[in-house]
Amino acid sequence: MNSIVCVCLVLAVASLSAAIVLPEGFQFPNVCEGVRCRQEGYQCVQHMNPSIFCTVGTPCPRIPKCVRVPKSGLCPRLVDMPMGTCAQMCGGDHHCLDDQKCCSNGCGMQCVDPLWL
Numbered sequence: 085m086n087s088i089v090c091v092c093l094v095l096a097v098a099s100l101s102a103a104i105v106l107p108e109g110f111q112f113p114n115v116c117e118g119v120r121c122r123q124e125g126y127q128c129v130q131h132m133n134p135s136i137f138c139t140v141g142t143p144c145p146r147i148p149k150c151v152r153v154p155k156s157g158l159c160p161r162l163v164d165m166p167m168g169t170c171a172q173m174c175g176g177d178h179h180c181l182d183d184q185k186c187c188s189n190g191c192g193m194q195c196v197d198p199l200w201l
Contacts, residue, residue, distance in 0.1 A: 112144075112145050112146060116130055119148045121150035125178050126150040126152055127153050128148050129148075129150075130146035131147050131148070131149035152178050154177055155184075156200075157183065157199060158185075158199045160199050169189070169192055169194075173192060181195065184196060
C-alpha cells in the first residue's frame with residue numbers, strides 16, 4: 085500500500101513540474117530594484133537561484149546578491165612591472181587604496197596604479 089502512495093506522489097510532482105509554462109517573452113521583475121548593499125563598494129546583481137532548476141532559454145527567477153564592484157582600469161603587463169615579492173599583499177581591488185588595483189607581480193599580488201585606456 086505504501087509503495088502505491090509513493091509512486092502516485094512521484095507522478096503528481098513530476099506532472100506539476102512539467103505543467104508550468106510561461107508566456108513567450110515573459111520576464112521576471114528586477115529583484116535588485118530598491119536593494120541597497122550594506123558594504124561600500126558593493127552593488128546588487130540578479131543571481132540565479134540555486135534551488136530552482138531552469139531549462140536553457142527559459143526565464144528563471146532570480147535572487148538579489150551583493151557583489152564587489154571592480155575598479156576601473158587595467159592591471160599593467162607583467163613586463164612593465166618589476167618582479168615583486170611572493171606575498172599576497174591584497175586579495176582584490178577592495179583591499180587597495182583609491183584607484184589602485186590588486187594585480188599579479190609575477191609571483192604574488194600587490195596594489196598598483198592601473199592603466200587607463
